[in-house]
Amino acid sequence: MNRCFQNPKSKLPQMPGRPQLRYSRCLRRINESREALRNGDSSFPLPVVSGRWMTIADFVEYMFVPEHVAMKKLSGRTHYQAILKHVLTPEEVDRMFQVDAETSKTKLSAVPNWPYLSNVRLRDARPDDVQRLISAALAHGYSTQTVTHIRNVINAIFAHAQKKQWFTGANPASLVTLPEMTRKEAHALTLAQAKEVLQVMHYPEKEMTLIAILTSMNVAEICGLQWKRVNLTEAWSNTDGEPIPPRTIAVRQQWYRGELGSVSRKSRNRNLPIPETLLPILLGLSQRAKFTGPDDFVLVSQAGTPISENRIAARRLKPIGRDLQMPWLSWHVFRRTHTTLAHEFGMRFQDRMAMMAHSESA
Template sequence: MSRKGENIYRRKDGRWEARYIKGHRLNGRIHYGYCYGKTYHEARDKMNQARFALMNNQPQSVHGRRKRLSDYCDEWLCLKRSSVKPATFVKYTTILEKYIKPDLGEYFSEAVSEILVEQFSYHLLHEKNLSQKTVRDILSVLNSILDYTVKQNPLARSVEIVYPRAEQKEMRVLTVEEQKRFTEYLLKDMDVCRFGVLLALMTGLRIGELCALKWGDISLEEKVIYVRHTMQRLKDLNPVSEEKTRIVTGGPKSGKSARVIPMNEDIANLCARWKKDNPDAYILTGKKEQFLEPRTLQYRMKLYTDACNLEGVHFHTLRHSFATRCVEAGFEIRSLSEILGHSSTRITLECYVHSSMKLKRANMEKLKLKTDEMKKIFRL
């Protein structure tokens, strides 16, 4: 019998046989590949290695065989491997393997039409109940693959994709009172982890940037923080690996994300209190050999917010709250955008600036009529 639907069987001769999809024949039927081993694990490992080789080496298709969309998906992904960040490559791989290839992969490239894509989009939205942003991300990847397909196959035609309308959700932001309460909690019985959370609240650091931050990235003499790296837990795409995920430390999210954040006196004094002599020590642990990964930090953040009775607050709320406090203090938007590491001020204004009712009311008061003539009108 096979184990867990993996197409791995024990033969009558005692060997284990693993079957995987190698391609498709001229009649459209699946062409299977077979691997054999003395044990289940040996056959499984050989099958995983064969799959991995297919995905990465991209063997040439048999001459005359019509390619399916899944073939172009694999080729497109192979070309992206060296040009995108590891996190982006994992995201592309997940989208292809989980959504695009299972639903559209068996179609011949020239059969993909606007109607088919619309049905696919509707299926994702209303049957799989994915968010509009997730569906837009999936369709964006599909659009890139279809563009690549048109360049490779003269029979394929351009497909105009209709994206679902994006609805901007209001992000949770700490009120001034909530931020004061949370800050007081972090300062009481402070340890290195609480110090890091407070530092993020005071600077707008992303969770991955904070986890990767070392004391060598903080200059008390210059009063600046150099954001050079980010830490992420990503899916391990190596099929022979025992682990499902792995920790990856690399460059920041984008080119603009590599930035220098100036520190005010309060932030500098806070850092001076916890600074370690070893520049290679992580600020969240104080040790060179030990780091605190984002998932663990999120768990601790949940403990902190629960203790303060703060509902609907997660780590990214700190970044939005920092941006909102900056706007309330009259920050110049261009400077705020650079401190946050955004590629443009539009992102800062549309996604990270949350105006409080107090600030809205103060701005409305600026429009009060002040001439004596208009005052007389209101007395009438």
């Protein structure tokens, strides 16, 4: 239970007479309602129908998370969980997302004197409250991108509160000032750099790199690719009632943070012709001794599990980047390389990639 409600009297404002009594009763009703909700009794009425005493933490826990965040895909839920820890205390957010503090890998603790919005009454929230939080984040060295994420999450909280008629007036987050975004240089490999990188790569990062450059698939889609959605033949195939054209990769799912799910956006649902360069690589993978069933993944660990993009990036990709004086090397760079090379050479760049791939495998 939230510490600020374990001993309500310790948090009471100094209001004499009947207002003090009303506030005390409201806190007691909040505690009763919280217990009922946690015990699965949704019929117990939330005691702050007018929103008079509801804090931002209350609203986020009992309305925003279950009604808005829970509807998102895993990537969206993960994003909200991470950013909310800068808006509310990390302990509160862990409780809201039912994170076991003992087993959690991310041990973020509350920052002393951080202007958390937890105990700000929802109805009383002002742009100054949000601006104070943004200023603290900038003072602690947060990037403009992270600060923008914080502002956007707060904006989503109050937009939901407005939608549910728990907050009236202008959205406080929409009135705060953010510094100008300074974007990092967007890197892409030249053909010479691509050859240099491929020369020192091994399985699976080499195959991941080739697939990304040749098809523009992102790394989550590559790691989540299963054989049932790869048609290497000259005839049409059928997977889960869906026809797949000859020599085509049907991108439908992705492997993200240890979970297989649908791709991030419907527009990412697509059929990609398999380039001639990539075909022999996929054929070779399909002929390995095991893990070639329809539900097996194209790229697997020794145990047959999907590849961990973060582990491969940390253990293989980043060291390669440092050794080759390319510290910016990342999975996204390979996708950008596809766009750059295709623009520069047309699809003829795939023929050049074919020569590189064959020379490196020889």
